Amino acid sequence: FMEKHWWQEAVVYQVYPRSFQDTNNDGIGDLNGVTQHLTYIKKLGADVIWLNPIYQSPNDDNGYDIADYQKIMKEFGSMADFDRLLTQAHQMGLKIMMDLVVNHTSDEHQWFVESRKDRSNAYRDYYIWRDPKNDEAPNNWQSAFGGSAWQYDKKTEQYYLHLFSKKQPDLNWDNPNVRHSVFDIMRFWLDKGVDGFRMDVINLISKPEGLPDVKSAGQQNLAANGPHVHDYLKEMNEAVLSHYDVMTVGETPNATTRDAIRYTGFDSHELEMVFQFEHMGLDANDNPEIGKWSTNRVKLTDLKQVMSKWQTDLEGKAWNALYWNNHDQPRVVSRFGNDQAKYRVVSAKMLGATLHFMQGTPYIYQGEELGMTNAKFRTLDQYQDIESLNAYHELVDQKQLVSSQEMLNDLRHSSRDNARTPMQWDESENAGFTQGTPWLAVNTNFKKINAKQAIDDENSVFNFYRKMNQLRRQYDIIVYGDYQLLDPDDDQVWAYTRHFGDQDLLVISNFTQRTVQRWYELSQQSNKVELIGNYADDQNETLRPYECKVYLIQ
Numbered sequence: 274f275m276e277k278h279w280w281q282e283a284v285v286y287q288v289y290p291r292s293f294q295d296t297n298n299d300g301i302g303d304l305n306g307v308t309q310h311l312t313y314i315k316k317l318g319a320d321v322i323w324l325n326p327i328y329q330s331p332n333d334d335n336g337y338d339i340a341d342y343q344k345i346m347k348e349f350g351s352m353a354d355f356d357r358l359l360t361q362a363h364q365m366g367l368k369i370m371m372d373l374v375v376n377h378t379s380d381e382h383q384w385f386v387e388s389r390k391d392r393s394n395a396y397r398d399y400y401i402w403r404d405p406k407n408d409e410a411p412n413n414w415q416s417a418f419g420g421s422a423w424q425y426d427k428k429t430e431q432y433y434l435h436l437f438s439k440k441q442p443d444l445n446w447d448n449p450n451v452r453h454s455v456f457d458i459m460r461f462w463l464d465k466g467v468d469g470f471r472m473d474v475i476n477l478i479s480k481p482e483g484l485p486d487v488k489s490a491g492q493q494n495l496a497a498n499g500p501h502v503h504d505y506l507k508e509m510n511e512a513v514l515s516h517y518d519v520m521t522v523g524e525t526p527n528a529t530t531r532d533a534i535r536y537t538g539f540d541s542h543e544l545e546m547v548f549q550f551e552h553m554g555l556d557a558n559d560n561p562e563i564g565k566w567s568t569n570r571v572k573l574t575d576l577k578q579v580m581s582k583w584q585t586d587l588e589g590k591a592w593n594a595l596y597w598n599n600h601d602q603p604r605v606v607s608r609f610g611n612d613q614a615k616y617r618v619v620s621a622k623m624l625g626a627t628l629h630f631m632q633g634t635p636y637i638y639q640g641e642e643l644g645m646t647n648a649k650f651r652t653l654d655q656y657q658d659i660e661s662l663n664a665y666h667e668l669v670d671q672k673q674l675v676s677s678q679e680m681l682n683d684l685r686h687s688s689r690d691n692a693r694t695p696m697q698w699d700e701s702e703n704a705g706f707t708q709g710t711p712w713l714a715v716n717t718n719f720k721k722i723n724a725k726q727a728i729d730d731e732n733s734v735f736n737f738y739r740k741m742n743q744l745r746r747q748y749d750i751i752v753y754g755d756y757q758l759l760d761p762d763d764d765q766v767w768a769y770t771r772h773f774g775d776q777d778l779l780v781i782s783n784f785t786q787r788t789v790q791r792w793y794e795l796s797q798q799s800n801k802v803e804l805i806g807n808y809a810d811d812q813n814e815t816l817r818p819y820e821c822k823v824y825l826i827q
């Protein structure tokens with residue numbers, strides 16, 4: 274039986290500081306804005322705050338291009354602001370998890386400035402430089418942000434690798450000096466008292482030997498789960514993580530449950546958990562050349578099958594990170610629920626319950642607890658996200674694979690900017706996010722959807738999430754129970770049970786706007802207690818649109 278850890282019982286609240294709260298009217302969220310709302314996060318019942326990157330950055334990829342790991346991004350404030358945030362969070366019993374982005378740096382990082390100077394520079398091998406092949410890029414890898422993953426540097430007549438933007442050169446993790454430099458950065462923050470790290474695309478750090486071409490250009494060339502990735506993570510754990518009581522979660526695109534068990538097995542001594550992406554790829558475009566840009570609706574049976582596989586494959590061996598949303602994914606109530614006025618709240622609560630009563634650590638992305646929806650921008654100039662803008666120009670202008678209208682529709686469904694519109698605090702101008710001009714437009718529905726309204730409404734999504742967080746503390750079965758999917762082929766209802774000791778939990782969610790006869794003769798369950806549901810319970814024996822019910826049976 275697995276030993277118990279605080280991070281298994283924790284609920285994480287993800288703050289995207291740029292869009293959380295501006296306190297100096299420059300239209301950009303900042304650290305003092307996070308400090309200002311610690312009480313809100315505490316009230317919600319979260320235990321840990323994951324901060325997206327706050328380090329010095331030219332913001333080519335909104336902080337995922339780091340120029341100095343030990344300085345605070347000037348738009349976000351000072352190190353003194355950070356120290357105050359950390360101190361106040363700890364005083365309130367909240368932990369702070371930082372975002373460690375070490376697959377790549379900014380091209381403005383001192384290491385890269387040196388590395389590109391000349392081939393004999395001491396920092397040359399901090400990055401991945403290769404000679405041209407037949408006067409072209411060393412291989413056919415494509416960047417996640419469009420175009421080749423190689424950028425030619427005239428000065429030294431070589432290409433450097435960047436799996437993301439040109440301004441995000443990949444670090445060479447095969448170089449022990451890189452690994453030791455990263456370990457020093459981690460110690461700097463851990464010695465300040467931070468409580469853990471979310472590790473950006475950490476399964477890409479070991480590239481395949483010889484950097485071979487990928488078979489089909491449409492294939493994800495992200496060099497995922499490479500030959501030495503586990504060696505490097507074990508080395509990181511041995512050198513740094515094992516000396517602190519910290520929480521780690523690796524972001525691992527393309528990882529399978531087998532990979533995840535290797536990264537997070539209770540005896541792996543690498544990471545505590547990983548963000549998998551399998552459930553995030555189920556509604557991708559049918560054409561792999563177009564990838565995530567799609568208006569497809571996920572099939573419930575697919576979603577149930579994938580999420581249940583992750584539950585049962587990791588059971589007793591490793592630990593799940595449970596999420597529907599983050600700063601890279603569209604808003605779940607628009608994507609998997611129904612954001613029409615009539616169904617937004619009830620479907621947002623149903624989605625929350627379906628996820629939070631599974632086994633694993635739940636992650637709540639800012640605004641998810643309000644049932645915030647996709648931004649649904651109408652024109653391209655409203656978008657800021659490098660991934661969205663590059664994809665538009667590549668797919669519409671260069672490759673003519675999709676029409677402008679089709680791509681704008683795809684962006685409305687899949688752009689990362691859907692998650693990055695400012696947090697909606699109240700009905701005042703700009704939803705109380707800023708008194709300046711917001712860096713990204715506020716969602717036009719903020720007068721109806723905001724924290725102030727939600728906190729006072731006992732039937733709000735906020736108070737539903739708050740209650741779920743309370744239940745998690747009350748019932749060990751929610752954290753430690755195992756998981757069984759019921760009726761896998763039902764394409765309207767997702768029902769599962771959890772079992773722990775002499776208790777069972779029964780979770781039933783109707784993913785449609787059709788009322789369905791209670792598919793499961795609940796009346797046979799004699800000693801059931803309803804823990805939570807998203808309709809005022811009237812012992813109704815059918816499942817109303819998007820209804821969820823959670824029963825304790827003992």
Ligand code: TEU
Pocket residue numbers: 334337374417437473474524526565600601602660689
């Ligand atoms: O994202 C990793 C990643 O795979 C993204 O390309 C993601 O899959 C895609 O954006 C989904 O639409 C991490 C960070 O979360 C992301 O914000 C960064 O842009 C990226 O790494 C590079 O650091």
Ligand code: CA
Pocket residue numbers: 294295296297298299300301302303348
């Ligand atoms: Ca600001």
